[in-house]
Amino acid sequence: MSNLKKIKEPKRARIGFYSAGLCTYWEQFEGLYNCLIGYNKFIEKKLSQWGEVYNFGMVDTEEKGRAAGEFFNKSNVDIVFSHTATYYTSACVLPIHQINKAPTVILNLQPTPEMAYESTGTDRWLAQCVGCSVPEISNAFNRAGIPFRVVNGLLGLYETPTFAKADEVTEKRPEAMKAWKEIEEWCVAASVQRTLKWSxxxxxxxxxxxxxxxxxxxxxxxxxxxxxxxxxxxxxxxxxxxxxxxxxxxxxxxxxxxxxxxxxxxxxxxxxxxxxxxxxxxxxxxxxxxxxxxxxxxxxxxxxxxxxxxxxxxxxxxxxxxxxxxxxxxxxxxxxxxxxxxxxxxxxxxxxxxxxxxxxxxxxxxxxxxxxxxxxxxxxxxxxxxxxxxxxxxxxxxxxxxxxxxxxxxxxxxxxxxxxxxxxxxxxxxxxxxxxxxxxxxxxxxxxxxxxxx
Missing domain, CATH: 3.40.275.10 (L-fucose Isomerase; Chain A, domain 2)
Structure with missing residues (x-):
């Protein structure tokens, strides 16, 4: 019932974000990289509802992983979301979280409920196999002593990219809504942490x-x-x-x-x-x-x-x-x-x-x-x-x-x-x-x- 204006608004979380892929794919499959970057921009826009987003873009080599870690340190982020855009080697992203110690959440968000099996080639399949790297990176993070969590579900797109073969409009699917509710809660938790540090x-x-x-x-x-x-x-x-x-x-x-x-x-x-x-x-x-x-x-x-x-x-x-x-x-x-x-x-x-x-x-x-x-x-x-x-x-x-x-x-x-x-x-x-x-x-x-x- 209260409509009194807050004397001090909570601090907005500083959110680190990147997508992970494998550089070898880009020359092999035309259009794949741009499709995955489209997913990246979609997630960035969604995350911006709950904080200030620092998007490094695509991490697809070990060198970019180190650069991303430094980028997140410089940005003083409270949390980092790691988007599994396609398969990638764990060596690409492990340096990020060795350099930057912010809590890590892996986003295992599939673009479509099911692939168009009769028309999907390797290029489109690579945009769908987002869960492929999760066991590998989980193993690497555990052995490196890096705590993390995984959010599983659908990406929740509003429209289907031209690169796609299947219907990727999933914003109303419960698997997407549940995933984004969980992501929102992580962002709010990061806001709590930042606000308390300034309280x-x-x-x-x-x-x-x-x-x-x-x-x-x-x-x-x-x-x-x-x-x-x-x-x-x-x-x-x-x-x-x-x-x-x-x-x-x-x-x-x-x-x-x-x-x-x-x-x-x-x-x-x-x-x-x-x-x-x-x-x-x-x-x-x-x-x-x-x-x-x-x-x-x-x-x-x-x-x-x-x-x-x-x-x-x-x-x-x-x-x-x-x-x-x-x-x-x-x-x-x-x-x-x-x-x-x-x-x-x-x-x-x-x-x-x-x-x-x-x-x-x-x-x-x-x-x-x-x-x-x-x-x-x-x-x-x-x-x-x-x-x-x-x-x-x-x-x-x-x-x-x-x-x-x-x-x-x-x-x-x-x-x-x-x-x-x-x-x-x-x-x-x-x-x-x-x-x-x-x-x-x-x-x-x-x-x-x-x-x-x-």
Whole structure:
């Protein structure tokens, strides 16, 4: 439901691309080279939807393989797609990936579902035998210690080349659509990697005391993702808070009205009440300061938590959740309790265009054969069914202070959960699960969203 413009767009992937063939063929079979270059240009155009493409062209000798490797290094590519245009010797392309260390995806994309058997000669057959080199290059890459993946399917052409004997219009074939969906996902993954390398993650305040699973080594985070961690103090935010004007407060109040439903008192929880106008005004003022800080410090994410003793900064924190929810909708991943690894998972989901929001296991609903996943802190509008609800909280459970919190329902449908954790040996690890969100009752306690997952 969010139509707020992102504060910082994700970085487009820098995509390396080449086609592989064998130079001996070009003089033997007139028209073959131009046909394969046509395929090359078609793939380049498709890839350009998802990144900046650096197309070396045809690699058909060992010398060109070395030149391609240097070309991709100079272009600082995030990923390289290797198109098996016809048969080629593995010696042609191995130097590319010995010189350039970007992740490698081999495109085994056949131009037509079946050859025109009665009219196809060796020349046309060579444009069809795209899978011939895949076992050979797989062997060479494995023995050279070069990791790779293969995408298999149809090329997905919109028209048949004049060189062809068979019908090569395959754009609507499921084998083509599946292959290109997989290629798109690789490009998005490369965009995630590039975006994180240029990201600044703010940690405002500190961690919630005792939540050991959240604690992270910032050097490890930067070493394995490239992201920078910016340590922020509550006085940094207060600097921006003091600069907020009444006009900015009114503008932010209008955003709050546009994107949230203002609740009445909860029928079930006495600490969840209708937010007072003073609470909404304060949340709007703090939200304006939060956006100023994000823009001025060039942040891509904020993890936060503050524990005080009835002091001013505790009052500031009471207005955090609304503003950080608005920032989530604008591509700035915000997570409470200082949980920077969850903010990282949220940022990855947002770069992928799905909208990442913190969630945690609450309980099981045995009657519905589901698990209930709840939420505490900023929410992401992109996954909400209808407007999220704002409730005034007399107590932030487990924490000091009070304020305005978000209650929401997740859209029914397929759901992927992504968690980032740290292993015993100091590596980051994804925890991923898949399920289905169902439309079921939620708790009316103003303290999060209920996601029923099968």
């Amino acid at each position: 600044r993650f703010g940690l405002l305040g500190g961690y919630y005391s005792g939540m050991l699973d959240m604690y992270s080594d910032f050097t490890m985070l930067q070493a394995q993702t490239g992201m920078d961690v910016e340590i922020l103090e509550m006085s940094d935010l207060d600097y921006y808070l003091k600069s907020v004007t009444e006009k900015e407060v009114q503008q932010k109040l209008q955003q709050i009205q546009d994107f949230f439903e203002i609740s009445g008192d909860s029928p079930s929880d006495p600490i969840a009440r209708k937010p007072s106008q003073d609470q909404l005004n304060w949340s709007a003022r703090v939200a304006s300061a939060q956006e100023k800080m994000v823009r001025d410090r060039n942040l891509d994410s904020v993890s936060y938590y503050y524990h005080g003793r009835d002091d001013y900064f505790e009052t500031v924190q009471s207005g955090f959740i609304v503003g950080f929810s608005l920032l989530n909708a604008r591509g700035i991943a915000c997570a409470g309790e200082g949980d920077i690894k969850t903010a990282l998972a949220m940022k990855i989901a947002d770069i992928c265009g799905t909208g990442g929001s913190f969630c945690e296991i609450v309980a099981a609903d045995f009657n519905r054969d589901t698990m209930i996943l709840g939420h505490d802190g900023p929410f992401h509008f992109a996954i909400s069914k209808g407007k999220p609800i704002l409730r005034g909280m007399g107590i932030y459970h487990g924490k000091r202070g009070s304020g305005v919190s978000v209650e929401a329902k997740v859209q029914p449908g397929k759901v992927t959960t992504l968690g980032v954790t740290q292993t015993r040996d100091g590596h980051l690890k994804f925890n991923i699960s898949e399920g289905e969100a169902i439309d079921a009752p939620i708790l009316l306690n103003g303290n999060g969203c209920n996601l029923y997952c099968r």
